[in-house]
Every structure is written in structure tokens, then in C-alpha cells.
Amino acid sequence: MTELSADEPAEVHPGEPHQGTLGERLNWLRAGVLGANDGIVSVAGLVVGVAGATTDRSTIMIAGVASLVAGALSMAGGEYVSVSTQRDTEQAALRLERYELETMPEAEERELAEIYVEKGLSPELAAEVARELTVYDALEAHAEAELGISPEDLTSPWHAAWASLIAFTCGGLLPLIAIALPPVGLRVWTCAAAVVVGLVITGWLSARLGNARIGRAIARNVGVGALTMIVTYLVGVLFGVTTG
Template sequence: MTDTEDLAHPGERHHDSLAEKLNWLRAGVLGANDGIVSVAGLVVGVAGATTERLVILTAGVASLVAGALSMAGGEYVSVSTQRDTERAALELEKYELRTMPEVEERELAQIYQEKGLSAELAEQVAQELTEKDPLRAHAEAELQIDPDNLTSPWQAAWASFVAFTVGGLIPLLAIGFPPTSVRVWLCGAAVLVGLALTGVISARLGSARVARAVLRNVGVGALTMVVTYYVGVLFGTAVG
């Protein structure tokens, strides 16, 4: 690598690293948010219907386990489908490179020409890239796929499982152990702090506006807890 390459755009996020980061960010942030909101909604709702600590904890633990497994399974299936699609696209590209290499090289040159290169330079770039690694050249230019770095369903599944579990523990611990008179308030405060934190993290990593992400997360969490709490109160009153 030349000195120029070392110094140029030192903080710039390139496609491969950004795609990988976004994959983890999506699974992690969605998992944490879902864990916080889902478990909080359930335990607050149950707390509105009963003051029995064991009942609340049992419902919370069941929600935590079921939600974490469901989130991980959903991510695994979703990303596996994406990976299968990427593999199928790569196999088709391999076939086309074997059977019609000249057409594929012209197609690659056309892509670079559409990006702003002159016709002569685009043809030269396409030729040199094809000579070096035709599959990588075409996969990255045409499909936006790195053949050596396909999306991993297991990584996404584990990220979602861990994130959901960590997020779900916040409302579970906050409502399960404090005294009855303050447990709902402490749970609500802990949930809002947790959602604000995930909002800040997601905004920072995604270079988005922090205030909007925090308000969105906190608003959804607060609405969920208010609704489920009063549903629990009404159910508890009706049944009791």
C-alpha cells in the first residue's frame, strides 16, 4: 500500500466494513430494543394484574427465553435466505463467465462507464480486473457481493439472541426484585434509560440523528408499558 493510500480518507467507511457493521448493528439493536420492549410490556402488564412476585418473574423469564429464541431463529432464517440468494447469484455469474466471457467483460466495462469513466478507461479497468479475478470483479460491480465475505446467518442469530437477552434482563430485574410499591415505576425508568441508550448507540454507529433515534425508542417503550399496564389492571379487576 502506498503512502497516498495510507493517508487518503483515513476515517472513511468503505463498502465491506460498512456492510458488515450494518448487519451486526441491525441484529444487535433490533434484538436489544425488542428484548426491552417485549419483556417490559409483558411484566408491566402482569404487574398491573397481580402483585405476586413469582407470577411476574415466571412470566418475565418465559417471555425472555421465548423471545430470544424467536428473535435468533428469525434472524437465522432471514439471513440464510439472503445467503442462499447471494450464492445463487454467484453461481449464475460463474456460469456466465465460463460461457460468455467477452459479453461479461463488455458488461463490466459498461458498468464503470456508467459510473463516470471514459469508454477507453472503463474497458481497460474491466480487462485488468477480469484478468486478476473475474468473479470478484463482476460480483462486486454487478451484485455488490464480496464472494469471500457472505453474510453469516449464525452471526446474526447469535447477535440477536444475546442482544435480546441483555435487553430483556433490564425490565425483568427492575420489576422482579424491588418492593411492590415502586416496582412498576423503577421498571419504567430502567426501560426508558435502556431504550435511550440503544437509541444513542444505534444513531452513533449509523451516523444518524441522536435525538430522533432516542425519542423514537423511548416513545415506543413508554406507550407499550402504559397500554399493557392498564390492560393488566382491567384484566385483574375483571377476573378478581
């Protein structure tokens, strides 16, 4: 087995998240790609449902734009509140950890060593690692080992909110444009085709970014979107018939 020298960088393994944490990647995945997916499915479901009840283009567009604006703002607000709560919790945990490091440093160092013992290091090596990490940056070492977070890299609620707002809007524009441009007889089919293409893309991206199975992600995305459009279209047809 070839040994690396102290100044020789380790080879990066393709597909493994060596840079950044998996939690960070999943957070941006949820706020970005899945935001676009939500925009596609929710707006498509609404405009197809309205198209099942009426052929009036302006009515469909008004409903679609309202759905797009409300959904984008709701997604952004939800992400902001959710991530803000997460950030507040992380900051509170860091304040407590900082206090414990100031008031009981020896006990905290022993606790850190015990964590590394539980991960498989010998007690002697774990104590040495804990000592050196504490000297280098005690808060960083304890936060990562005990809390699973980095004090210098907390999630930004504004970044998550803007990512969701933009992603939802981009996704929602796809079915809105697809149902607005074609003639009456082709509206629903054109919208459905555009939605399937969009869901294939977001399914592929989500699988690639999350290192998951691509086929399963695409099938799940397309299946949910198709079911949504079928149900809402039938509801629209039902109400269009009963009120006509």
C-alpha cells in the first residue's frame, strides 16, 4: 500500500462529498432543485385543473400567476422561518458549548476524547487527538464532534429563502407558459409534456446532487406530477360540468 507523505494531498474520491458536509448539500438541494420541482407540480396542478373547468385563457392565466406568486412567497417564507429556527438553535448550542469550555475545560476535553474512543480510537490516541484539537480550536473541535455543526459555516436563512423563491418561480413558469401559448385543444397535452420534461430534469438533478439512484428519482418525480395533473384536471372537469 502506498503511503502519503505529510505534504502530499490525498486523492479525492469521485462521488464522495469531501468538500463541505452532506447536510449542507442536502439543504441546498431541498431549497433549490426541490423548490423548482414544487413550482412545476403545484402550478401545473392548478392550471390544468382550471383548464379542465374552462377554456378562457385569461382565467387560466390569472389563476396560474396567482398560484406562482403565492407559492413562491410561501416557499421563501417557509424556508426563512425554518432555517432561522435552525440557526437560532445552533447558536444557542454554540453559546452553551463556549460557556462549558470556559468554565470546565478539562471535563470538556475528556468528553471530546470519549467521543473519539466511541468512534474507534484507542483511549491514548483519543486523548492525544482531543488535546491537540482543543489547543488548535476548542470550539470548532467540540462543535463538530458533539453538535455536528461548524461555528464559521452556519446556514443562512436569507440564502435559503432566495434560493427557494427563485427556484419555485423558475419551475412554476414552465407549466404556466406551456398552457398559455398553445391553442385550446392542445393546452393540457402541451402542459403535461412540458411538466414531464421538467420533472425528468429535476429528478435527474436531485439524484445527481444527492448521489441517489437516477431512475428511481425520475420515476418518483414524474409519477407524482402526473397523478397531480390527472386528479386536478378531473376535479376541474367535474366542476366545469356541474356549474355549466
